[in-house]
Amino acid sequence: MASPIALPRIMRIGGGAVAEIGEVVTGLGLTRPLVVTDSFLVGTGAAEQMIKTLESAGLSPRLFADTVPDPTTDSLDAGVAAIAEHDCDSVIGFGGGSPMDTAKALGILGRQGGQMRDYKAPRNNVGPALPVIAVPTTAGSGSETTQFTVITDSASNEKMLCPGLAFLPIAAVIDYELTVSMPPRLTADTGVDALTHAIEAYVSKKANPFADSLALVAIGTIGRVLRRAYTDGSDAEAREQMMLAATQAGIAFSNSSVALVHGMSRPIGAHFHVAHGLSNAMLFPAVTAFSVRAAESRYADCARALGVATTGDDDATAADNLVDALRELCRDVAVPTPKAYGIDNARWDELIPLMAEQALASGSPNNNPLVPTDAEIRDLYAQIYG
Ligand SMILES: [Fe+2]
Missing domain, CATH: 3.40.50.1970 (Rossmann fold)
Incomplete structure (x- = not known):
């Protein structure tokens, strides 16, 4: 096709x-x-x-x-x-x-x-x-x-x-x-958003070779320079490479799709006013861990592009390395859990059913390698609270 x-x-x-x-x-x-x-x-x-x-x-x-x-x-x-x-x-x-x-x-x-x-x-x-x-x-x-x-x-x-x-x-x-004037928090949130675009575009059910090529290049670049741009905003080379990677990741997901991370992220942003990249980051490791077994070789490609696995690693190992690397990245750029962000536990629990319904209604979860049930989405929201 x-x-x-x-x-x-x-x-x-x-x-x-x-x-x-x-x-x-x-x-x-x-x-x-x-x-x-x-x-x-x-x-x-x-x-x-x-x-x-x-x-x-x-x-x-x-x-x-x-x-x-x-x-x-x-x-x-x-x-x-x-x-x-x-x-x-x-x-x-x-x-x-x-x-x-x-x-x-x-x-x-x-x-x-x-x-x-x-x-x-x-x-x-x-x-x-x-x-x-x-x-x-x-x-x-x-x-x-x-x-x-x-x-x-x-x-x-x-x-x-x-x-x-x-x-x-x-x-x-x-x-x-x-x-160049972006503060570290914004640099991290927007940078993790770009990485999410690239990885979701690549593992999406709508993936295609054109989008794949840009997604993999963007993943590699972001893996190399996001921490640099975060720790030293005046690093012009890191800024230039992040900008190009963000655009490449944008083209990739516009011509493939995003998936479960974005589907679940939008309701968090809407109800709790968490910046888009940050709500993605709160979900990214857990949602990836949920999804990897359904498309091990695709996640393994992402891990190799990110530089956290080699061709010598089998796909299962590489995919697991990706989950670990995302956890590490979120830790390095100080991504809080919803709890640490200050979101009230009772309010979070109360809104989980509505957030799950809105996540599913967006259509994005249907592009995920593993299409979640309503119950699985609720469970993931509960799991990441903190
Ligand atoms: Fe996004």
């Missing part, structure tokens, strides 16, 4: 690339972008610089800086209004996963209207949307190259996975220099 592969039309990758954003937008025949960012990038002056760069290229941008972490449906209304008021023909997502995902949601709402819950999985959104140009400032989400956005329903607290080519950016400007 042929693999359906989809990529941004244009990618500019490398230090200083953000200075070329005007040329990228102009080259697409676009003139009136809405720049979607957050208050942090307004505070650093980066948002103002982005607007100036666009204006000096002869464009008429409008700034929208009211995105929120883990974007909600309520947070989109002002952005939709801004698109209409300014008669925007495109959206620039500038920031981490949250501004980029907000930009993608605004791209479809600005063109088709309706409510974001109309677009959630299993609906496949191929309809028209304003073109999105993504400019990541973290090395993790991969959102700049993926055909997904994740928006939390303000009414139900559900983190909705919304898939389809309507959400794939037309262009991505990938400049690692924007990530």
Whole structure:
């Protein structure tokens, strides 16, 4: 069976690339972008610089800086209004996963209207949307190259996975220099997210040779440099390699899928406001231990790519080494259990049934090498609490 592969039309990758954003937008025949960012990038002056760069290229941008972490449906209304008021023909997502995902949601709402819950999985959104140009400032989400956005329903607290080519950016400007100021916690959380994308893409039931190649390269790079970027944020080489790996991992999972870690991670983020990469990290070793026996050779390939097993190790040993390596990585970058994070035990237990239901409803667990039952998901949530 042929693999359906989809990529941004244009990618500019490398230090200083953000200075070329005007040329990228102009080259697409676009003139009136809405720049979607957050208050942090307004505070650093980066948002103002982005607007100036666009204006000096002869464009008429409008700034929208009211995105929120883990974007909600309520947070989109002002952005939709801004698109209409300014008669925007495109959206620039500038920031981490949250501004980029907000930009993608605004791209479809600005063109088709309706409510974001109309677009959630299993609906496949191929309809028209304003073109999105993504400019990541973290090395993790991969959102700049993926055909997904994740928006939390303000009414139900559900983190909705919304898939389809309507959400794939037309262009991505990938400049690692924007990530150098990330603090260690954010570096770790986003970096572990990227590693999760790569490993889940590779072991997914939707894996294919194109996605595999990028996933394995990303796993190797992240294994070599994530700790360096975490311990010394000014290590430019580590930052550059992490940025490329995050993008490769993004392309890999966009053209394969994520699996059980992400399926279970979204409800934790939604109900307990844990950063996405961190909730992945809380689950990653336990979910991998649950899954490895169902696809030993695939997990073994990941272990070898990560550098924690050799071709001399049999697959079972290599797969076990991967689980150990993930535990070690989480320890090295100080990933807390939900308990240590401060989540109330009774509230956690109370929400387990709903979290399990929402995890299954997202469809991601169906791509896992071992498809869990509702009871097994509940058990995993109980197991990782701490
Ligand atoms: Fe992710």
